[in-house]
Amino acid sequence: MADGTTRANEERLWQTLMDLAKIGATPGGGVGRIALTEDDRKARDQFVAWCKEAGCDVRVDRMGNIFARRPGLDADRPPVMTGSHLDTQPLGGRFDGIFGVLAGLEVVRSLNDAGIDTVAPLDIVVWTDEEGVRFSAGMVASGVFAGKYDLDYGLGIVDGDGVTFGEALKTIGYAGTEDVGGIPVEAFFEAHIEQGPILENDAIPIGVVLGAQGQRCFRVTVEGEEGHAGTLPMEMRRDAMLGAARMIDAINGIAFQYDPHPVITVGLVNVRPNSPNTIPGQVYFSIDSRHPDNDTLKAVEADMRAACETIAGDGGYGLDVELVSERESTVFHRDCVEAVADAADTADLPYREIYSGAGHDACNLALCAPTGMIFVPCEGGISHNERENARPSDLAAGCTVLMHAMLNRAGVA
Template sequence: MDSLPPNLTINGSRLWQSLMDMATIGATPKGGVCRLALTDLDKEGRDLFVRWCEEAGCTVTVDRIGNIFARRPGRDPDLPPVLMGSHLDTQPTGGRFDGVYGVLAGLEVIRSLNDLNYETDAPVEVAVWTNEEGTRFAPSMVASGVFAGEFDLEYGLSRADMDGRTVGEELARIGYAGDAPVGNRPLTAYFEAHIEQGPILEAEGKTIGVVTDAQGQRWYEITLTGQEAHAGPTPMARRKDALVGAARVVEAVNRIGFTHQPGACATVGLMQIHPNSRNVIPGRVFFTVDFRHPDDAVLARMDAELRAEVARIAAETMLDAEMEQIFYYAPVRFEESCVAAVRKGVERTGHSWRDMVSGAGHDACYVARVAPTAMVFIPCVDGISHNEVEDATPEWCAAGCEVLLLAVLEKAVRKG
């Protein structure tokens, strides 16, 4: 890679314009994006990406769970591709950069290689992974999980939203139920560029995060069932109030997170109360719990503590409790040579950088199980993500894409 021409760079203005153009699809009044997985807006975003890739001379294929792969050929078609990518789906009140930055930075790498008429030895590809967010269809990252063999295809296609529509049905409806097999394809390497989704880089004045590890996660769904009753005539001592029990579990979840510092995160992010009437004691509450930690042993202790707390609280409040862990993956250590390729790229660009652990889950965490993988982080303003005000600067976006380009070439070009 040391023999690369000095003008090998990316077009930062074009990358920024692509990000802004994609952000018009599902744009929200507060400047964010709502483009939930496999909705009509997701189809519109996918269609635009596919068109851009075909205009860049790529061959586009779609697998059976809707993952999109756009390939730029290399000199040696027998070499496994170097893959880049992320996702196009967003949170309901999502931002303009989460996920989509990694997809369009990958496309910009290909466009820039085209501009310079530069040939790699290995093919270079960009992927769009289906349903990374897990907002409409739980769990998150289900399609990259199928790709990596964590879930089988039937499981992935059967995931249903709150209205009972499945991933398989919605893929067919929007025209992205592909026929290519899912996974079982060799990769030379996988690189994913992403906004940090936290405050560390901006606070330290660093432009690039070289991601060495990612936190493990456990997701739970809990239902507490008591008895609906009139809010007036029912004495306090005789109530079986499911919301009171849920509130105590929420407090316990927060306490568990603080107990296992540094590194632990514990969140209740969704709650449904039945019958949700102002003068009826809640008879049933459904809610979710999200635990994260970079040490799997600590994550296991958090799991044990949650189970004990739910059982204790249910007994004390005279409630029935159902608890299911619906999602788990162990902490991830990214592959050493890929991390080194990112470091080499950032050192070549001269951007300020630091090593870091990802606090969020990414498709890279599953792909790392089947291919050498690393990630490139750029800052986001005030560390805010999963929010309509999520923001980044054109300069940060261009810097991360430059590093991505150099890391990809480190793996896609033969030495000597």
């Protein structure tokens, strides 16, 4: 029987996380384990060894995704999957991605300890190269699995030295033979640190993730006229920097006109000629806008464009606003969201609903399978950083919720 007393082993989960963090450890206490490097191979080998010890069968597909299966009683049932990634940023942390993979392992170990069998098989998955550091395009391997990208595209991506993804997989011995995706999946769950401050602020251990924000990024170019800083009177100027500054302020104000607020960031500004005594003739700046609702995101875009056009018209500026990238928002499957919330209730753990501010492999999986995510707090909301940290009790709570959500979907034998 599985009830609220069936819980993840906090100490074992923590120890396993700390053991894996030794591979690619950085002096600052983090992890630098870039995908498809020697350290990635070592981490994968260690994970596979642990899974085999726990009684799993391990398969690898042609994108290097690893599937460790704990058999169910009915081999014909599609698997309930969980997983995340083992690669990190160059100066990354010990938990981003890794927690989701090792939480899956801990689920299997805990079920083994409790003597609980499931009807459907359980798969622990490692998605290759989530971070996209070396190949500068992340989440491609889970995207190929979900049918978002072709296999040829995935294997053909090149790094800065012209090495293809496929070649790099062979080098580390993880160019598997299994077809990528195209199989039924009963459900996919990804446990992850929040990478933001909300759960910690609220002192709540579990985030039931409703979806992930969509993102639209722009490049705005403001054309004015260069001139001598000493000789051109103020009223005769077309200072592109001033126009850009007014636009940036207006764009920021637009965020506060919506509830919930979109998050809008201008993080890059280029000024020409960028000289202290020349009036700027051209400024280009970036806009990153995100919101959980695609329609809202498009309304925000229209507002931002209108505000920039008005300011450009008033100041006599030339203006170009170019959409440079877009990602649709993700809405996770109701059944999976409910399974996560029910699991938290079963384990008597407080939770709140939350949206993911970042992209995750689960966003790709949502394209091909019922998908849900579980967030746990991380210290100060800090992630993609060597100082990334999380409490063992919160990680274990997330793992316990993951286990009950998976049992819900797989069926206890």
